[in-house]
Amino acid sequence: xxxxxxxxxxxxxxxxxxxxxxxxxxxxxxxxxxxxxxxxxxxxxxxxxxxxxxxxxxxxxxxxxxxxxxxxxxxxxxxxxxxxxxxxxxxxxxxxxxxxxxxxxxxxxxxxxxxxxxxxxxxxxxxxxxxxxxxxxxxxxxxxxxxxxxxxxxxxxxxxxxxxxxxxxxxxxxxxxxxxxxxxxxxxxxxxxxxxxxxxxxxxxxxxxxxxxxxxxxxxxxxxxxxxxxxxxxxxxxxxxxxxxxxxxxxxxxxxxxxxxxxxxxxxxxxxxxxxxxxxxxxxxxxxxxxxxxxxxxxxxxxxxxxxxxxxxxxxxxxxxxxxxxxxxxxxxxxxxxxxxxxxxxxxxxxxxxxxxxxxxxxxxxxx
Amino acid sequence: xxxxxxxxxxxxxxxxxxxxxxxxxxxxxxxxxxxxxxxxxxxxxxxxxxxxxxxxxxxxxxxxxxxxxxxxxxxxxxxxxxxxxxxxxxxxxxxxxxxxxxxxxxxxxxxxxxxxxxxxxxxxxxxxxxxxxxxxxxxxxxxxxxxxxxxxxxxxxxxxxxxxxxxxxxxxxxxxxxxxxxxxxxxxxxxxxxxxxxxxxxxxxxxxxxxxxxxxxxxxxxxxxxxxxxxxxxxxxxxxxxxxxxxxxxxxxxxxxxxxxxxxxxxxxxxxxxxxxxxxxxxxxxxxxxx
Numbered sequence: 001x002x003x004x005x006x007x008x009x010x011x012x013x014x015x016x017x018x019x020x021x022x023x024x025x026x027x028x029x030x031x032x033x034x035x036x037x038x039x040x041x042x043x044x045x046x047x048x049x050x051x052x053x054x055x056x057x058x059x060x061x062x063x064x065x066x067x068x069x070x071x072x073x074x075x076x077x078x079x080x081x082x083x084x085x086x087x088x089x090x091x092x093x094x095x096x097x098x099x100x101x102x103x104x105x106x107x108x109x110x111x112x113x114x115x116x117x118x119x120x121x122x123x124x125x126x127x128x129x130x131x132x133x134x135x136x137x138x139x140x141x142x143x144x145x146x147x148x149x150x151x152x153x154x155x156x157x158x159x160x161x162x163x164x165x166x167x168x169x170x171x172x173x174x175x176x177x178x179x180x181x182x183x184x185x186x187x188x189x190x191x192x193x194x195x196x197x198x199x200x201x202x203x204x205x206x207x208x209x210x211x212x213x214x215x216x217x218x219x220x221x222x223x224x225x226x227x228x229x230x231x232x233x234x235x236x237x238x239x240x241x242x243x244x245x246x247x248x249x250x251x252x253x254x255x256x257x258x259x260x261x262x263x264x265x266x267x268x269x270x271x272x273x274x275x276x277x278x279x280x281x282x283x284x285x286x287x288x289x290x291x292x293x294x295x296x297x298x299x300x301x302x303x304x305x306x307x308x309x310x311x312x313x314x315x316x317x318x319x320x321x322x323x324x325x326x327x328x329x330x331x332x333x334x335x336x337x338x339x340x341x342x343x344x345x346x347x348x349x350x351x352x353x354x355x356x357x358x359x360x361x362x363x364x365x366x367x368x
Numbered sequence: 369x370x371x372x373x374x375x376x377x378x379x380x381x382x383x384x385x386x387x388x389x390x391x392x393x394x395x396x397x398x399x400x401x402x403x404x405x406x407x408x409x410x411x412x413x414x415x416x417x418x419x420x421x422x423x424x425x426x427x428x429x430x431x432x433x434x435x436x437x438x439x440x441x442x443x444x445x446x447x448x449x450x451x452x453x454x455x456x457x458x459x460x461x462x463x464x465x466x467x468x469x470x471x472x473x474x475x476x477x478x479x480x481x482x483x484x485x486x487x488x489x490x491x492x493x494x495x496x497x498x499x500x501x502x503x504x505x506x507x508x509x510x511x512x513x514x515x516x517x518x519x520x521x522x523x524x525x526x527x528x529x530x531x532x533x534x535x536x537x538x539x540x541x542x543x544x545x546x547x548x549x550x551x552x553x554x555x556x557x558x559x560x561x562x563x564x565x566x567x568x569x570x571x572x573x574x575x576x577x578x579x580x581x582x583x584x585x586x587x588x589x590x591x592x593x594x595x596x597x598x599x600x601x602x603x604x605x606x607x608x609x610x611x612x613x614x615x616x617x618x619x620x621x622x623x624x625x626x627x628x629x630x631x632x633x634x635x636x637x638x639x640x641x642x643x644x645x646x647x648x649x650x651x652x653x654x655x656x657x658x659x
Contacts, residue, residue, distance in 0.1 A: 053553050073556040080557050086550035090572035103559025147558070 002029040009059035019045040021211040027187040034198035037208035079148035080157040087132035229364040290358035306349040406627035429628035463528035471536030479544035519601025543577035579647030
């Protein structure tokens, strides 16, 4: 009953730009949904349509079972925290927090009680009398969050909530927001372009590109089963290696059900464990193989069934090392523990760990 | 927001710069100082050459601003300057307030609810400021005659309001354009009506800018001479016109009297500027140091 539902929602701007294209999305009660995508993918427009700050061109937006397409923002009872906080500059922190409550026609005592409760929860007691321009970034963020949770809306929207904070503050706020959201038990939509933010805070993530939702899945699923090349390349750092190959043949499943396929890849023939669905592709089809940088394992250079390449660049990343391997113009990103001895120019052999190979068909969709 | 820093920056300037700035300020202020000085001089002192810097101050000029001495001596008659000062204050104040209220509302509309051809309207409004006002004086004079507005408060106030409108619309629009739209959206989501968004959220943010606009408009209106000369009557005469009429006389210009009128004439503007100086600083730097 408390869910947000978008059905075939489209937003076309006056200049013909389609910002959101037939998006379907359901956010359940207590669920945190992250809209994730590169800038200009329509995620903020989608959020603003739920908020009532943009009108949907077509489709239905339902909040708590009620179609709200034609309701202005003030009648939707949706709370939103803005990217740049949007605190009221002429009001003190206290008045900022109380502002949404005035519209609800609450009594003075009730307003004071609610403001007190929120300022307690977010540790704002000491800055209640200050004005927004006297606050630090973290404090502004807390006030913005406080203002959105002070009343009792049907759902919460956050637009890039952490983008303006420095890294340390970002981590603390991430935990804090997550904790607050888990207590609220309302549907929440968070817009972000930062996948770490999305992966850590969301129950489910909707990955968007050019106005279309590419995939909606849990963070884990998104990572292990990206539905197409865009999602595969977008999620995960360093980026997944995407290599063009030709399917040479698929073997019969062995007694445990494991299917092995052979591919012609970078001039070598390799075989790897694949999803059973690959068997549906005819031999000789062009495919794209997706291998995460952490899915590679180094093997003896004389091993058959492995990719041979030279180390081009080595980038230390702390506990791990990112090695760029080159072979026939292809760049392989490969992450290994920092205790593995590597030197630029070395000839090495790598192999994909079993069960971690993603196969995409010619159209770029995950096979299986 | 950075007032401490600014004050410190001023204090940090070297002695030489401070001295140089002092000289320039003195040069600028000298005419004003000279007027104020002359206002307290007797007639012979005012005409003395070389300029007398040391003299016994007298208030007789200020007295004669309001009371014209009879040739035969005795009580003297009312010079009418009390009324002229009232006229200047009333006409200037009313028209500037009207222009500000109408201008702010119009500017908010132009900024937030653009019409088809919005920019054209704004340009048309600006064109009224493009020609020298003297070009418009004949048609306006004729119009005033036709509508019987000559010499009335209504006529002059309406005219000054119309004169100040383009300026206040353009200024206020630029202030509204500079505001962060997210703040308004936030207010909408927090349940505000469009009126509350304007009244409670947008307006308080541009007070500084409006104060600056107010001061500029007050100064322009306060000093306006041409239209006042043509369109005011004896009852509605403003101070600039009255000053001009004081200059002529059979016995030469009474510089002391003239200076006394001017000194009094400066006071209201000084007060307004002084009261609004903090806002004024924020107003003229609006948008540059705001964030």
